[in-house]
Structure formats: C-alpha cells, structure tokens
Amino acid sequence: MKIQLQSPDRSCECNVMIVPWCKSDTIPAQLSGYDAALSHEISRSIEQGKLEGKEGEMAVFPSYGKLPAKRILLAGVGSPDKLDRHILRKVLHTAYRQCLRDETAAIRLSLLASHFSADELVFEAATCLYSAAYTFDRYQEKLDKTPSRLSSLFIQIDRKAKDHAAVLREAEITGNAINLARDLVNTPANHMTPALFTEAALREAKNAGFGLQILEQKDIQELGMEALLAVSRGSTEPPKFLILEHNTGRTDLPTVVLAGKGVTFDSGGISIKPSRNMHEMKTDMAGAAAVVGTLSVASQLKLPLHLVGLTPLTENMPDGRATRPGDIVKAMNGKTIEILNTDAEGRLILGDTLCYAERFKPDYLIDLATLTGACIVALGHEAAAVLGNNAHLIDLLKQASGLCDERIWQLPIWEEYREDLKSDIADIANIGKSGAAGTIEGAAFLEAFAGSQAWAHLDIAGVANTTKPRFYSIPGATGYGVSLLLQFLKLLSTTGV
Structure with a gap:
C-alpha cells in the first residue's frame, strides 16, 4: 500500500x-x-x-x-x-x-x-x-487470480506534505502493527502453537528492532511458575514465556511492562467448554498478539521509554496429565491457588507473569487478556473493561482511549469481591463462590499477584474478535489494544510518570 x-x-x-x-x-x-x-x-x-x-x-x-x-x-x-x-x-x-x-x-x-x-x-x-x-x-x-486492489x-x-511526513510514517507503522496482531489471532491454532507464535515474534523482533528472550519449560519450572505449568499440563505443546524489550537496560527511562495472555487454544481443560463456537478459542492469545504489535510500533518509533512485553504462551487442553478441578498449585510469589475451574486459566498464567514483572521495577504494569465471557455480558462488543489499583494509570488509559477510539470502561474492585475469592484450603481460589461479577473477580484475582506495582487490567474479551462485519473490521480479529497502548505510551513520553 x-x-x-x-x-x-x-x-x-x-x-x-x-x-x-x-x-x-x-x-x-x-x-x-x-x-x-x-x-x-x-x-x-x-x-x-x-x-x-x-x-x-x-x-x-x-x-x-x-x-x-x-x-x-x-x-x-x-x-x-x-x-x-x-x-x-x-x-x-x-x-x-x-x-x-x-x-x-x-x-x-x-x-x-x-x-x-x-x-x-x-x-x-x-x-x-x-x-x-x-x-x-x-x-x-x-478463484479470482487478478483482483483489482487499491494500491x-x-x-x-492544506499544509505542506513535509509537515506531516512523520505522522504518515507513524500511521503506516501503526496500521501494519495492528494488522500483524490480527494475523496472529486469526491464524488457526494448529498453525499458531506456542512454538509457532514464538517464531512469529522472533521475525517481528528482527524486523522492528526490539529484543526478545525465550524462556523454555525448564526455565519456567526453575522460576516456580506452577500456575502457568498447571495450565500447560494437558497439552503436548510445551509452554513458552517471551520477554520482549525496547530500550533494553535503559533504567534512566520510565519503565512500562505490558503482559499479554497467550493461550493459543483454550478448550477449557477438564472444565471443558461446549463444542459450539469452541473454534473461536484460537483467539485466546489476542492479548499476547497486541503486546507484540505494540513493541513493534514502540521500537520503530523509538519511543523514549523502557518498554517490556511479557507473553506467557500455552494451550489449555484436557488430558490424563491435565490439571483437575480442586488441585492446588503454588504461584511464583509463593501464594497457593485452589483451581476450582480449569477454564479460568488466563488468570493463572497472568498471575505468574505479574509476579515476574516485579524484577523490572516498572513505573506502570498493564495486562491485556481475553479473560472473561462476563465482560461481554457487561459491555458487549463496544468496549474493554479496565480495572486496577492506580487511579492515575487508569486516567492515562482513559485519555489514550479518547485519542484512538478503542473504548474502555472502568469497573471497581471492592473488598467484597476479594472476599469471594477466599479458599478454605489455599491462599486464594481462581473463581469466586458467588458465580457473579466474573470480570471484576477475575481482576481481583490478578490484583493479588500485582502486589504493590502500579497496575491496570484490560479485559478485551468482547473487543478482540468479531463474528460479524463491523465498521472497523471484517469478521475475525480486530487488533484491539495496539492503538490504545500506543497512545498511552505517547502520553507517558510527553507527560512523564
């Protein structure tokens, strides 16, 4: 083009x-x-x-x-x-x-x-x-070998073209990065396993110029990421944990960590999903795809930030080795988790990821995840939910949303939601007893692993994919998150922490 x-x-x-x-x-x-x-x-x-x-x-x-x-x-x-x-x-x-x-x-x-x-x-x-x-x-x-396409x-x-050349370049980089994220999400799960996602991320790292470190299953075990390993147990595909980095080692710059859920196929595990529309679960890595796209833009635009992307990658499958409802695992920070539902797996792999983020001492930590169907019930397909422990960070995300038309809506995390996640035999359960407020309680679970970090959670379940044509997308992945995070990072670059 x-x-x-x-x-x-x-x-x-x-x-x-x-x-x-x-x-x-x-x-x-x-x-x-x-x-x-x-x-x-x-x-x-x-x-x-x-x-x-x-x-x-x-x-x-x-x-x-x-x-x-x-x-x-x-x-x-x-x-x-x-x-x-x-x-x-x-x-x-x-x-x-x-x-x-x-x-x-x-x-x-x-x-x-x-x-x-x-x-x-x-x-x-x-x-x-x-x-x-x-x-x-x-x-x-x-079938049509020579379609005419807009090239x-x-x-x-009204002003001189040279005055807007930088803006046009930014638009082209952004447009390509959004479409990269869409490609990653649209690709069938047999062609987008954790290993194949890693290969795609490596290609983009080379193209855009950001750093990429790969943690294999052995590394994940040594780190004590039992929550991530619990999700991966039922799959023959070993998990991966990617660390993407722009301006590596620049501790003099504001540090932002982006964590993206990367379940490359989610069957629900032993708590298996209904077969109807299960094929759409190839999209459960849309958060990870948005993180790769955002790192690509930030690197090519040379944003003056230290930006880290973390993408835990796994499948969630039923198998004789799969995690069972009622199993207890220990997360990287030592908290024990009672897994009452294996289909609440995204919060498990992100829990370990948020713990890992602490080693970067981020000024801000943001995770993106197609986390809960409850978010679609609450907000439909028009907005992502935002929750977190830092009002200034959420305000910046709201400002960024207004600059890019990727809508967000804030939900609370009150003490009553935290209480509902208490387990009788572990530090925390991965779902609440009430069965209500699923989006909020998913975020309340993550909050327990974000610790004192300035953190925000984006539940993008309703906006990462569309099953019908919408003005901004054909059916399939939308690339949601790349524009929102880019505008947030640009705001941070100009206003500071």
Whole structure:
C-alpha cells in the first residue's frame, strides 16, 4: 500500500476522489469547483433533498472526463456539532470499502479542517485505510487470480506534505502493527502453537528492532511458575514465556511492562467448554498478539521509554496429565491457588507473569487478556473493561482511549469481591463462590499477584474478535489494544510518570 501526501490545489488523476463533508443544506465552498465541472449536479442534488451529508451517506458522481478523478465520492459525516473521532473513523472505513477494487484513490480532508488538526486527519485517513483494506485469505484458494486492489492513496491536506511526513510514517507503522496482531489471532491454532507464535515474534523482533528472550519449560519450572505449568499440563505443546524489550537496560527511562495472555487454544481443560463456537478459542492469545504489535510500533518509533512485553504462551487442553478441578498449585510469589475451574486459566498464567514483572521495577504494569465471557455480558462488543489499583494509570488509559477510539470502561474492585475469592484450603481460589461479577473477580484475582506495582487490567474479551462485519473490521480479529497502548505510551513520553 502506497500512501502519499498532496496539496489540495494539485490535480490528482485517480479512480475516485473521496470528499468527507458535514451535513448542510447548501453546497460548501470547497465543493464548488467539482460542482461547476459536473454541471452543478452536486448542488442540484442538495437543493432537491437527495443529498444531505448525513452520517454514513455515500453519493457517487461520475466525472465523465471533466475532472482528473473518474468519480467523486461524497462521504457524509453528519452534523458538525456531533462530529468526533468515532464518527470520522466509521465514515472513512465505509468510504474506503467502496474503493477497494480501484487501483488509485485520493481523499480530500480540507472540509474537516475546523474539526480536527491536520495531523489527526492524516493519521486517521491512513490508519483507517490499513484497517479497511485488511484481508485474511491465506488459506483460501484464489478463484479470482487478478483482483483489482487499491494500491495507492493520495491524502490531500492544506499544509505542506513535509509537515506531516512523520505522522504518515507513524500511521503506516501503526496500521501494519495492528494488522500483524490480527494475523496472529486469526491464524488457526494448529498453525499458531506456542512454538509457532514464538517464531512469529522472533521475525517481528528482527524486523522492528526490539529484543526478545525465550524462556523454555525448564526455565519456567526453575522460576516456580506452577500456575502457568498447571495450565500447560494437558497439552503436548510445551509452554513458552517471551520477554520482549525496547530500550533494553535503559533504567534512566520510565519503565512500562505490558503482559499479554497467550493461550493459543483454550478448550477449557477438564472444565471443558461446549463444542459450539469452541473454534473461536484460537483467539485466546489476542492479548499476547497486541503486546507484540505494540513493541513493534514502540521500537520503530523509538519511543523514549523502557518498554517490556511479557507473553506467557500455552494451550489449555484436557488430558490424563491435565490439571483437575480442586488441585492446588503454588504461584511464583509463593501464594497457593485452589483451581476450582480449569477454564479460568488466563488468570493463572497472568498471575505468574505479574509476579515476574516485579524484577523490572516498572513505573506502570498493564495486562491485556481475553479473560472473561462476563465482560461481554457487561459491555458487549463496544468496549474493554479496565480495572486496577492506580487511579492515575487508569486516567492515562482513559485519555489514550479518547485519542484512538478503542473504548474502555472502568469497573471497581471492592473488598467484597476479594472476599469471594477466599479458599478454605489455599491462599486464594481462581473463581469466586458467588458465580457473579466474573470480570471484576477475575481482576481481583490478578490484583493479588500485582502486589504493590502500579497496575491496570484490560479485559478485551468482547473487543478482540468479531463474528460479524463491523465498521472497523471484517469478521475475525480486530487488533484491539495496539492503538490504545500506543497512545498511552505517547502520553507517558510527553507527560512523564
């Protein structure tokens, strides 16, 4: 995909010119040139009420050779007083998907200049294209051997192209990293075992320039990570524990540790899941995929932070050696865990991971996990849940969410939830007695292993994957988390700890 910046006063020969515009009952001045060339067809459509500019309205006007662009696509963004980043992204995705069979396209952003900064417009225009153009068809026979695909986009912006070159580069790196995360999650579990995930992470480490250390099963045993080992017992695939690092050893910089759940297939173990939709459990490593994508972006952008990514990798399978409900294991920090449900496995592997994070003395610790179905009950597929022990960290994540349209919603961790996790025969149980507040009690379990570290938990169960087309994604992985964490890291880079 080739994306170039261009001044709007330059003619642009392309298949389609996309022009986002706000709802209006008169033609905006910036459209007058197109309107005159098209014999006032645009203004007539507005006057006749056929064209309003309402949100999501797409109107195509062939130019019949009267303009350098073969077609003009007017993309309505709705009322100007309601226009926000969420609406802009929805409209851009919709418009791009109408152009994916074209070879070249351009987008003119000048009509939105009073609502967003030029940098914001360039960034959203580019990242939305990467998202809209994403496909995952590597396992399908190509019946159409020569499909026409959009290969070039010109972004027309009112200032000099060189002023936005860095923003465009950041958008391209981010778009590619999000799609990398989507690829990792979409890949079937037989092609994305812990070992194969490790190989993919190694390739990206070499490409992006971050460090990567691999802990094998023997290393995990020596560290006393019995919770992680308990989950892996039923699988013939040995577990892995990856340590990804940007600015290795830079203790003079703020340190952030990101921990991503990496269950490459989750059958539920002995507490086995129903067969219906179990195939979707290949996506249970979306947290780990987001961590790899984020390390890739941070490294390529050379963010002035010491960033560590931790990804415990395992399958959760039933077997004669598998952990049984009622078994007790000891985590890395010495706490004993009564495993009442083997399908509450994500918190087990993350518990050991949060303990391991302490050796980096992080200023902030964030974990991402497709942890609970209860999160989908609570928030649907519109937001991730955020919980934690540090109000400032959660506030920064909320600010970051507003900058990237990856939504989060805070839930509490009150003492009553901690009480519900008490075990009669161990330090803590991996599920609560009440069977209620599953998302909160999952986080309350993790809190016991975060200790005094400034920690936040993101339950991304409802947003990491979609089973139906949504404006931002085809069915499958969404890449959620990369944008949110990038914006958080950029905020931290500028504001400090």
